[in-house]
């Protein structure tokens with residue numbers, strides 16, 4: 866039996882413009898292989914920017 870949450874990775878969503886990590890989300894690595902690229906509001910840029918995932922959480 867696989868442990869619960871074994872394949873779930875916590876990752877951040879980083880603004881591609883200012884490099885700030887604005888969101889934290891979780892993802893199942895088995896179900897989702899591709900890198901995420903989402904358009905989200907960045908409070909630092911004060912506009913909608915593209916956010917990509919970053920697995921490095923400080």
Ligand SMILES: [Zn+2]
Nearest residue numbers: 880883907910
């Ligand atoms: Zn930004």
